[in-house]
Amino acid sequence: MLATHLYWLTQDLRLVDNLALHHAAVNCDRLIIVYALSPNEFAANRYSLNGMSDNRWRFLYQGLSNLQVQLASLGQQLILRFEQPVSALSKFIQEYKVTQVVASEQVGWYERQDWKTLQQQFPAVSFNLFNTHRLFELDQLPFDLEHLPENFSAFRKQVAHLKIDQPLAPITALPPCPAIQAAWPNNLPTVISKTSEFQGGEAAAQQQLNEYFHSQWPGQYKVYRNALDGWQHSTKFSAWLAQGSLSAKRIIQQLRSYESQHGANESTYWIYFELLWREYFQLYALKHGRALFHYRGIQTRNPLTSFYPQRFRAWCEGNTPFPLVNACMKQLNTTGFMSNRGRQIAASCLVNELQLDWRYGAAYFEQQLIDYDVASNWGNWQYLAGVGADPRGKRHFNLQKQTAEYDPEGIFIERWQGASKSEYLDVVDAADWPIMRH
DSSP states (O other), X not given: OOOEEEEEESSOOOSTTXXXXXXXXXXXXXXXXXXXXXXXXXXXXXXXXXXXXXXXXXXXXXXXXXXXXXXXXXXXXXXXXXXXHHHHHHHHHHHXXXXXXXXXXXXXXXXXXXXXXXXXXXXXXXXXXXXXXXXXXXXXXXXXXXXXXXXXXXXXXXXXXXXXXXXXXXXXXXXXXXXXXXXXXXXXXXXXXXXXXXXOSHHHHHHHHHHHHTSSGGXXXXXHTTOSSOGGGSOOTXXXXXXXXXXXXXXXXXXXXXHHHHOOOHHHHHHHHHHHHHHHHHHHHHHHGGGXXXXXXXXXXXXXXXXXXXXXXXXXXXXXXXXXXXXXXXXXXXXXXXXXXXXXXXXXXXXIISOBOHHHHHHHHHHHOTTOOHHHHHHHHXXXXXXXXXXXOSOOOOHHHHXXXXXXXXXXXXXXXXXXXXXXXXXXXXXXXXXXXX
């Protein structure tokens, strides 16, 4: 009998340094490569938000399209289904008598439930997960997952010295795909064309990696990383890391090469430092599972916030009494991206000045950010809201001080029209009375 493997694409849209795809291609006669796009990604959710934004969807579609071109050059194809993953994959497993299913390990609780469901439905099929998203394997860590340090500082001290494996070479050959109707669904959401510095896919990721590490900016990263605007002021790798069109190990490889040529300094170390933060939140999500989305986070008591619909809408639209926050939100809505400093400022405002349920902010960032990553997004929001891994509790940024330090001449606020604002947060209407969250 022919050995048929199914490779479930998720956050791994690349051919370079893709351990899971390497294994999927071994000892099989036929290989089916599938990306299942859930319609739920575009449906209204529990936070009354309408799912994936146009910016985020366009970036994902570009990534899928680029991978399709690469696979075609190897005589393969990317099969895209607009369907719930469990339903879509089940049909392929049954129809093509799949003997093995391979995927990259996911850290999101809901994604992991889909994997478990498939395993239960097909006990005779071999299911294999591989780490393609993190720097370290679990068995490399000097602690087991249940003993993940309670804060980042303790984590960093224990892992900073660990060896990071070299990235794998590009895949240059793959087994053929069975005869399958490969046309992409005609009921996909419309992709809105728009000029953007961010282009999804491995080709664009490789271009950004090369251009960044052939510039002077890595040696000045820490100096400029808190800038609210400016393409060159941060690496911008987060979008391609989240999509999986670039691996963290590839960044480390290029970083070490840069340091060998130009010397290491505090700024180049800080790039590694930021990748360790990302690593911590990946493991944090794996450990805490569903608690990543709980109102009280990983703590034992609820935060003291309510929910005011009018305030939340003003925050989303960039129409609060706070010009810097407005500018950050309008930048996000327009581009699908916001600087790390901007995210902290906007999140602090939602939790503190507006006294809103942090989960609504996290859900809105999930909708809008092209670099949305379940672990980094929800873990960071918990951290700032005081229900996560921050030993100091809730963070509160002084908006006047932040404005004076990061936009002293008002250039950012003017560019993104942050001064256009509402003078009032609330309306005198029973429909906007606060909703207590439990």
